[in-house]
Amino acid sequence: RRGWVLPAIYPLSKDYSMEESSSEMDLLRLFPYWLDTNQGNAILNDVNMRSLFILTGPNGGGKSSMLRSVCAAALLGVCGLMVPAASAVIPHFDSIMLHMKAYDSPADGKSSFQIEMSEIRSLVSRATGRSLVLIDEICRGTETAKGTCIAGSIIERLDDVGCLGIVSTHLHGIFDLPLSLNNTDFKAMGAEVVNGCIQPTWRLMDGICRESLAFQTARKEGMPDLIIKRAEELYLTMSRSNKQTSSTAHHGPSVGYSNVNGLVGMPDSLGNMFEPPSGTFGLLRKDVESIVTAICKDKLLDLYNKRSISELVEVVCVTVGAREQPPPSTVGRSSIYIIIRRDNKLYVGQVFPRLLHIHVFFCFFV
Incomplete structure (x- = not known):
């Protein structure tokens, strides 16, 4: 050279x-x-x-x-x-x-x-x-x-x-x-x-x-906690509204799903990302999310009643595209990951380092 x-x-x-x-x-x-x-x-x-x-x-x-x-x-x-x-x-x-x-x-x-x-x-x-x-x-x-x-x-x-x-x-x-x-x-x-x-x-x-x-940065720089809490409430409201709008506006396959952590699956045009094979994919993901969330909540309620945990644990579902990183807030948290394949088959795994919050990951792979 x-x-x-x-x-x-x-x-x-x-x-x-x-x-x-x-x-x-x-x-x-x-x-x-x-x-x-x-x-x-x-x-x-x-x-x-x-x-x-x-x-x-x-x-x-x-x-x-x-x-x-x-x-x-x-x-x-x-x-x-x-x-x-x-x-x-x-x-x-x-x-x-x-x-x-x-x-x-x-x-x-x-x-x-x-x-x-x-x-x-x-x-x-x-x-x-x-x-x-x-x-x-x-x-x-x-x-x-x-x-x-x-x-x-x-x-x-x-x-x-x-x-x-x-x-x-x-x-x-x-x-x-x-x-x-x-x-x-x-x-x-x-x-x-x-x-x-x-x-x-x-x-x-x-x-x-x-x-x-x-929010964390604003709180660290001395922004009043009352303002931060109200901002978090507004953000959750906006996220739910965007999610409902997205689900009603798309009649075919969707390129991504919003959630409270702000992750969205990337479209195929940005680097060979996952492309749903049919219009039933959105229903599949929604059903899997509902079932897994229900199972987690039942198990957590059982542990709470047995006093194995001091308080009920939050279950949050996060969509992760094929080239995306999970959000930093999930690091070190208990997680269940679900890989949804192109043929609509599922691969399910779990990591439980800390039983404080449970994040359910929906990972899309070709």
Whole structure:
């Protein structure tokens, strides 16, 4: 492979090379350049970029830090300077374009969304197959529905160009759009349960995370508990309403099912996802959910009457697409997983580390 290596001059890069013709970027043990790895407060990530990434993750999960770190590594590498990674293979990009947060400009009479659209328009119109494109929190300055569609269209355009890059978002409705994508992968920033609370791991992983941790973040920042509780009530009401609307609006096979945790099965157009074979699939899933929930509640009631548990346990059903990660709130919880196959046969398993909550997973596989 053509390139040049300068390990002696750049001590943080044991094997740094500039690829003249490669369309791939590999960053081994990449870390945020503003943190000191010797103090142990930097999380090291391996970034193997072969395509565009759609990046999801909880609030404070490290999405923006990942974009900044990748951008800095690519820019420093192209300039022949030290790269904040143990090893780096960086293509010779013709352009590196980063869009973070847009602010309004009263002097120009433009809102923050107008500024964002102007900047992203410039970015999209100049991107080529040899560009690195990084967009943080795409289309967050306007109403959700139309912003989601604009974001989906932008992602389709970048996918068609074939550039490398990352588009981070909390607009999870993007995964429900009938997008045509051939050069896009789905990545997420991980999370785990620590002392009963969900905490980001700041580690890059495959899949999709649809849980935002908005309520937990607002509570942590001092938002009055009365407001948070009311917000949770409103969210549950909205989720139930959306679920009822979805079930009545779809007369044929459905591409996904909403629930209180915000996970939805992705459509087949986003990477060979599960496609129900017939219109009876929705009824099958609904029947299985009803039966499993009833069995769990009966068993839990029996344990409660025998005083084996101090209180009744909540049963929550969660739909998980073939390339999705379960929501962080399910980590370390008792779970029953049901794999619904294309031939409508079921595979059922269980994990019971803690009998506090039971999550029923409906996993779709081809």
